[in-house]
Amino acid sequence: MNIGMVCFPTYGGSGVVATELGIALANKGHKVHFMSYSQPFRLNIFNENLFYHEFNVNDYPLFDYQPYESVLASKIVDVAIYEQLDVLHVHYAIPHASVAYTAQQILLSKKIWLPYVTTLHGTDITLVGRDPAFEPVIRFSLNNSNAITSVSESLKKETLKTFKIDNKISVIPNFINVKDYDVKYDPCLKRKYASHGEKVMVHISNFRKVKRVQDVVHVFNEVKKQQACKLILVGDGPEKVNIEQLIRQLNLQHDVLMMGRVVDPKEILSIADLFILPSETESFGLSALEAMAMKVPVISTNSGGLPEVNIEGKTGFLSKVGDIDEMSANALILLKDKKKHELFSQQAFNQAKKFDIEKILPLYEKQYNLLLKTEGMKS
Numbered sequence: 001m002n003i004g005m006v007c008f009p010t011y012g013g014s015g016v017v018a019t020e021l022g023i024a025l026a027n028k029g030h031k032v033h034f035m036s037y038s039q040p041f042r043l044n045i046f047n048e049n050l051f052y053h054e055f056n057v058n059d060y061p062l063f064d065y066q067p068y069e070s071v072l073a074s075k076i077v078d079v080a081i082y083e084q085l086d087v088l089h090v091h092y093a094i095p096h097a098s099v100a101y102t103a104q105q106i107l108l109s110k111k112i113w114l115p116y117v118t119t120l121h122g123t124d125i126t127l128v129g130r131d132p133a134f135e136p137v138i139r140f141s142l143n144n145s146n147a148i149t150s151v152s153e154s155l156k157k158e159t160l161k162t163f164k165i166d167n168k169i170s171v172i173p174n175f176i177n178v179k180d181y182d183v184k185y186d187p188c189l190k191r192k193y194a195s196h197g198e199k200v201m202v203h204i205s206n207f208r209k210v211k212r213v214q215d216v217v218h219v220f221n222e223v224k225k226q227q228a229c230k231l232i233l234v235g236d237g238p239e240k241v242n243i244e245q246l247i248r249q250l251n252l253q254h255d256v257l258m259m260g261r262v263v264d265p266k267e268i269l270s271i272a273d274l275f276i277l278p279s280e281t282e283s284f285g286l287s288a289l290e291a292m293a294m295k296v297p298v299i300s301t302n303s304g305g306l307p308e309v310n311i312e313g314k315t316g317f318l319s320k321v322g323d324i325d326e327m328s329a330n331a332l333i334l335l336k337d338k339k340k341h342e343l344f345s346q347q348a349f350n351q352a353k354k355f356d357i358e359k360i361l362p363l364y365e366k367q368y369n370l371l372l373k374t375e376g377m378k379s
Contacts, residue, residue, distance in 0.1 A: 001030045001368060004079060004088040004114075006072070006096050009040040010206075014121035016286065017151070017174050018091040019043050021364060024177070024357050026050045028365075033083055035075050037068070044263075053079050069099050076103035080114050087371045088116035089364075093125065094134060097141035115371040117147040120169075122283025122304070125159050139163045146371055149364075152305030155283040170367065173308070174284045175360035178353055181293035183270045190271040193257065199229040199335045202272040202296070204265055204287040205279075207237025214239070214246055215278040215324055219299070221250050222328035227335050231256045232272070234265050269294040273341070274331055277301070280321050285309045289355055292316075292348035297341065299331050309355075315348040 003025060007018035019040040022032040026049035033051045034043060043052060055075040057068050076099070079085060088103070090096035100116040107114050118141070125138075142148055142165045149172045150156040156169045194200050201220055205211040213233065220231040233243070233256065240258075247256050262268065269275070275291035277300040282288075284305040288298045292309070298316035300306050301323075312318045317330035334341045 001025075001365075001372075002084055002086045003030055003032050003368065004076065004083075004085045005032055005034045005091075006076065006088070006100070007034070007036060007040060007091040009036045009038045009043075014091045014119075015040050017119075017121070018089075020175070020177070020357070021089075021361070022050065023047065024361050025364075028361070031083075033079055033085065035072065035079060051083070069095050069102070072096075073099050073102045073106065076100065076114075077106050080107055080112065081110070085114055087368045088114055089119065089368075090116060091119045092121055093118060093138055093141060095137075097145055098137055101141055101144050115146040115374050117149060117367055117371060118142065118145040119172075120148065120150045120155055120159055120283075122151070122155060122281075125155060125162060125283075135163065139165055143167050146374055147367055149367065151284040152308050154305040154308065158283075158304075172360060172363045172367070173355055174286050174289065175355050175357045176286075176289055176293050176352065178293055178356045181266060181290070181352075183266045183294065185270055186267075189267070193232065193271060194230045196228065199227060199273040200232060200271055201229055201274045201276055201331070202232045202234065202268060202291070203276050204234040204262075204268075204290075205237070205277075207235050207239045207243065209239060210280045211237075211239070212278045212280055212321070213243050215322065215327070216276050217243065217246050217250065217252065217256070218324045219276060219278065219327045219331060220256070221252060222324065223331050223335065224252075224255065226332055229255075229273075229335065232259060232268060233257070234259045234262050234268060236261050265290065266294065269296055272296045274299060274334060275316075276327070276331070277306070278319075278321070278324075278327060279303060279306070282306050288316075289352055293352040295345040295349045297334050297344040297348050299327050299334075309351070311347075311351060315344060315351045 005022045007015050026032050026047045031049050035053045057071050090100045097118040148169045150169050151174045203216045275296045275298045277288050282304040298310045300310050301321045302318035310316045319326040
């Protein structure tokens, strides 16, 4: 199968999932053509079935804003024609679903049928999608997608609640390759970050307001009063300056390490005792799943799709958004009770195995094969 893959090349979950999906498809013999304005950061391997088609969005004196959508639509048309794509997979509704529709109509004028599936990842619906200015475009794009997938039941419900769409939404959850998370614990590495045997708490995100990273710092501050520990923050984003200021205000600068962006956080997770994700909303919680695959229990909020990943009282604990006291208390339960921590660690790993790529990949392949049968439905 010849598959076109459109995604943002950034560190967010949608880019990670799209890239890992493309790599897995290529490993099974499908040809996968990525289209983006820069190379997706995890697309750093050589595979004869992987192709990257970059497009440049130039500055034009006539425009105040770069014509991203038009350039991408043209690139999709070009790749579809010359690489003979069978299906197109676009990640993130805005603006990729509407761009896919435009490209499809252009190709139809050339008597070429290219069906496409739109995958919803979260903020394209829960945040950006709430802007009334986008509503007509999103609804139209989703209703005209040949298929729609959502990464969680929660996001599916949110989409149907926010937009009046008639199209069916299939839930295909995010995934990991469990084999990639077989990283051995290195006591020497842990001593570099926790030289006196302190527990290690980890948070990974893009440091946007919705991630509530300040809550991570507040929880850590409360835990530290009763348990010697260190905090590792992985990521970067608009809230970084505010986070740094809070760390200094609480005099935690000697106990908090800000790592910046890390392409592959497995090594950091291998020394973690606890992962904390106090987000205001998460469509799925991919970083939590990655932690669980490393046998790290999770302290998270109960928002969005997180309860579908982190199981209360089994793989970690769930709390209401902003409930720092409860999250701190739950963290201490696991950090102070070695047997309970070991039990939760194993249960977290068992839960993570349910989202292994070998179980999820066939669901996408099935979706692509269904799209190949839609040729008779074209207008």
